[in-house]
Amino acid sequence: MHVFTRSGVERTSQKFHSTDTSTVKKNKQNKTATPIPSRSHNRRPLPPIRPPSPALPPPQPPLPPILRSRLASPPSASASLPPLAVFRLSPPSRPPHFPTSTAAAPIHHPAASIHHSCARSAGRASTFPSKATRLLHWWPPPNPVAATSGSRPCRQEGFVRSLMEVCAARAPGKIILAGEHAVVHGSAAVAAAIDLYTRCSLCLMPLADDKAAATLELDLKDPGLTFSWPCGRLREVLLTDEAAGAREARPCSPDRLASIARLLEEHEIPEAKIWLSAGLSAFLFLYTSILGCRPGKVTVSSDLPMGSGLGSSAAFCVSMSGVLLTAAGVVTAVGGISGEGMGWELVGKDDLELVNRWAFQGEKIIHGKPSGIDNAVSTFGSMIKFKKGELTNLKSSNPVKMLITDTRVGRNTKALVAGVSERASRHSDAMASVFNAVNSISEEVSSIVELAANDEIAITSKEEKLAELMEMNQGLLQCMGVSHSSIETVLRTTLKFNLVSKLTGAGGGGCVLTLIPTMLSNLVLEKVIAELESHSFRCFKVEVGGQGLQVCQGGCSYFNGDVV
Ligand SMILES: Nc1ncnc2c1ncn2[C@@H]1O[C@H](COP(=O)(O)OP(=O)(O)O)[C@@H](O)[C@H]1O
Numbered sequence: 169m170h171v172f173t174r175s176g177v178e179r180t181s182q183k184f185h186s187t188d189t190s191t192v193k194k195n196k197q198n199k200t201a202t203p204i205p206s207r208s209h210n211r212r213p214l215p216p217i218r219p220p221s222p223a224l225p226p227p228q229p230p231l232p233p234i235l236r237s238r239l240a241s242p243p244s245a246s247a248s249l250p251p252l253a254v255f256r257l258s259p260p261s262r263p264p265h266f267p268t269s270t271a272a273a274p275i276h277h278p279a280a281s282i283h284h285s286c287a288r289s290a291g292r293a294s295t296f297p298s299k300a301t302r303l304l305h306w307w308p309p310p311n312p313v314a315a316t317s318g319s320r321p322c323r324q325e326g327f328v329r330s331l332m333e334v335c336a337a338r339a340p341g342k343i344i345l346a347g348e349h350a351v352v353h354g355s356a357a358v359a360a361a362i363d364l365y366t367r368c369s370l371c372l373m374p375l376a377d378d379k380a381a382a383t384l385e386l387d388l389k390d391p392g393l394t395f396s397w398p399c400g401r402l403r404e405v406l407l408t409d410e411a412a413g414a415r416e417a418r419p420c421s422p423d424r425l426a427s428i429a430r431l432l433e434e435h436e437i438p439e440a441k442i443w444l445s446a447g448l449s450a451f452l453f454l455y456t457s458i459l460g461c462r463p464g465k466v467t468v469s470s471d472l473p474m475g476s477g478l479g480s481s482a483a484f485c486v487s488m489s490g491v492l493l494t495a496a497g498v499v500t501a502v503g504g505i506s507g508e509g510m511g512w513e514l515v516g517k518d519d520l521e522l523v524n525r526w527a528f529q530g531e532k533i534i535h536g537k538p539s540g541i542d543n544a545v546s547t548f549g550s551m552i553k554f555k556k557g558e559l560t561n562l563k564s565s566n567p568v569k570m571l572i573t574d575t576r577v578g579r580n581t582k583a584l585v586a587g588v589s590e591r592a593s594r595h596s597d598a599m600a601s602v603f604n605a606v607n608s609i610s611e612e613v614s615s616i617v618e619l620a621a622n623d624e625i626a627i628t629s630k631e632e633k634l635a636e637l638m639e640m641n642q643g644l645l646q647c648m649g650v651s652h653s654s655i656e657t658v659l660r661t662t663l664k665f666n667l668v669s670k671l672t673g674a675g676g677g678g679c680v681l682t683l684i685p686t687m688l689s690n691l692v693l694e695k696v697i698a699e700l701e702s703h704s705f706r707c708f709k710v711e712v713g714g715q716g717l718q719v720c721q722g723g724c725s726y727f728n729g730d731v732v
C-alpha cells in the first residue's frame with residue numbers, strides 16, 4: 169500500500185458566478201420511479217425514489233468514437249462476447265484515439281468569436297501550418313534563449329519560447345466504487361482511473377508584432393465549438409498580462425470569476441450548450457493564471473461522455489493544467505510508457521501534485537464544492553482510497569469485472585452536490601449517520617479489493633462481499649436523494665439476474681456500475697446487456713486502474729488535425 173500526501177485539496181467552498189445557468193433552469197424530466205424488486209424474497213421493497221432536486225440535465229452529446237467501439241453490442245455487431253470493465257492494474261495497451269476535425273461556420277462578435285462546428289464530421293482544413301511550414305516560417309527563433317534550447321521546450325519557469333510551440337497532455341476519467349457524495353463531507357471513497365481520456369494540445373503562437381491580431385483560441389471537439397478571444401481584450405477585462413507564477417496553484421477570486429463571466433457573455437453561447445460555460449470559465453482561469461494573456465490555441469477532445477459520472481470535468485481540468493504547466497516549463501516528463509510507443513510520457517510525483525492542485529482550482533469553478541477525488545484519481549491514476557484530501561494507492565489482487573451502463577440521462581454534478589449539502593443541513597444528524605455508514609463501506613471495500621483470493625471459493629466470497637457493500641452504498645445514495653428512475657431501472661434489470669449495481673459519480677442519471685461475478689456465464693451476461701439496451705441504455709467496457717496524467721513535450725506529430 170502506497171500513501172501519497174495531501175494533494176492540494178481545500179475544503180472551502182467557492183461561490184459560482186452567473187454564467188453557470190444550471191441553477192436557474194429547472195429539471196424538466198419529472199421522472200417518476202418505481203420501487204426495485206428485492207434480492208431476497210422476504211425483503212420489503214425500497215421506497216419510491218424522488219427525481220434529484222435541482223439538476224440541470226444537459227443534452228447528451230453524441231457518443232465519442234472510442235466509446236462506440238466499446239459498446240457491449242455495437243449496432244451492427246452479432247452477439248459476440250460482451251466486453252466488460254476489468255480492474256487491471258497495468259497501463260492500458262490501447263493506443264490513444266483522436267477524433268477527426270470538423271467543419272466550422274463562424275459567428276462574429278466585435279470582441280470575441282465563436283465557431284460552431286458539426287462534431288465528428290470529416291475534414292476541416294487546418295488553420296495551422298504543417299510542421300515543415302512552421303519551421304520555415306518561424307526559423308530562426310526570434311528569442312536567443314529559445315535558439316539555444318534545442319528541440320525541447322525551454323524548462324525555465326515563467327518563460328515560454330516564443331517559437332510556435334506544441335505540447336499535449338491526456339488525463340483519464342474514473343469510476344467510483346464506493347463513497348461518492350459522502351466524500352465531499354469527509355467520508356472515505358474508493359475510485360479507479362479508466363482508460364478513456366481527455367486530451368488537450370497547446371500550440372503557443374509567436375508573440376506577434378501586431379499585438380492587436382493576437383488571439384487565444386479554444387477548439388472543443390466534442391461539443392463542436394471553437395471560441396476565440398483577442399489577447400488585448402483578455403488583458404483589458406482581466407487587468408493582467410503576465411502569469412503570476414505557475415508554481416503555486418491559486419484559487420480563482422470572485423472578482424476574477426466575474427471578469428471571466430463578462431468575457432463569456434460576449435460569446436453568446438448557444439442555449440443548448442450553455443452547460444459548457446462552467447468548463448469555459450475553468451479554461452480561461454487556468455490559461456491566464458498559468459500562461460498569462462499570450463496568444464495560443466488549445467484543442468480539447470475526449471473519449472468520455474460529458475456529465476455522466478465518469479469524471480469528464482476532472483479529466484478536462486487535469487489535462488488542461490498538465491498541458492499549460494508543461495508549456496510553462498514547470499512540469500517535465502520523466503519517461504515513456506512501455507508498450508504505448510506513441511510519445512506519451514509520465515510525470516514525476518511532485519509535478520503531479522502541482523497539476524492536481526491547479527486542476528482542483530479548475531474543478532471548484534465547475535463544481536462549486538468538489539471533494540478532490542476526481543481530479544486526484546485522474547492525475548495519479550490507479551485505484552485509490554481518498555479521504556479528506558489524503559490519497560492511498562490500492563493494489564487490487566484479483567481482477568474485478570464491472571459492466572458500465574450509461575443511462576444517457578444528462579445531469580449536473582454541481583447541482584446534485586449542492587442538493588446533498590442542503591439535505592445535510594436540513595437533517596444534520598440523520599445525514600451524518602448516512603455519511604458515517606458510507607465511510608465504513610468505503611473502508612471495507614478498500615480492504616476487500618486488496619485481499620488476495622486464490623481459489624474459486626475465495627473469489628466468490630470476495631465478490632459477494634463487494635456486491636453486498638455496493639448494494640448498501642446504493643441504498644445510502646438513495647437516502648441522499650441522488651438516485652433516479654433510470655438508475656432504478658438498471659438496478660431492477662440487473663437484479664432479475666441476481667446482479668448488484670450502484671450509481672457511479674454524482675447520480676441523477678449518468679452511469680451505473682454492475683459487478684459481474686467471475687463465475688457468471690457469458691450467456692447470462694449477454695442477456696443482461698440485451699435487456700439493459702432494450703431500455704435504450706448503453707453498455708460498454710473499460711480497463712480500470714491504469715495511468716493518470718501523461719504529457720507529450722513537443723513533436724506531438726501524431727496529435728490529430730491541428731497539431732502535426
Ligand atoms: N471535453 C470537454 N469539452 C468541454 N467541456 C468539458 C469537457 N469535458 C468536461 N467538460 C466540462 O465539464 C462539465 C461536465 O462536468 P460534470 O457535470 O461534473 O460531469 P462529469 O461527471 O462528466 O464530470 C461539462 O458541462 C463541461 O463544462
Ligand SMILES: C[C@@](O)(CCOP(=O)(O)O)CC(=O)O
Nearest residue numbers: 348349477479538539673674
Ligand atoms: C459526487 C462526487 O462525489 C463525485 C462526482 O463525480 P462526477 O462529477 O459525477 O463524475 C463529488 C465530488 O466528490 O466532488
